[in-house]
Amino acid sequence: MSNSRGPNTLSLSQIFVAAFWIFSIFVLVVLVQKVSTTADLLQQRDALQQQMKDVQDEQRRLVDRKQHVQSNEYVEEVARHDMKLGKPGETAVIAAPVSTPLPAR
Numbered sequence: 224m225s226n227s228r229g230p231n232t233l234s235l236s237q238i239f240v241a242a243f244w245i246f247s248i249f250v251l252v253v254l255v256q257k258v259s260t261t262a263d264l265l266q267q268r269d270a271l272q273q274q275m276k277d278v279q280d281e282q283r284r285l286v287d288r289k290q291h292v293q294s295n296e297y298v299e300e301v302a303r304h305d306m307k308l309g310k311p312g313e314t315a316v317i318a319a320p321v322s323t324p325l326p327a328r
Contacts, residue, residue, distance in 0.1 A: 233241075291297055302308040309315050 307315070
């Protein structure tokens, strides 16, 4: 038996270097995937925070609107304008439209 190596055999150090590079590439791919996932999640978080702010603004607007429509002033406004009602003792005046005669030809 001889210790001579053929032209196609790899040394232990060459195998170690090849394994190191394969492992390094694997780690790099995993890190890139993690960074990409993190960036996507940050974008989703920002979009959800904006959506939450919009919903909170809408909720505040609706609460203000609810308070307004439950007020006596609103009820009176609707009664006077939409239902054509008045307070007891008030006299309703309805203005008749003014018709203008057509010019003679």
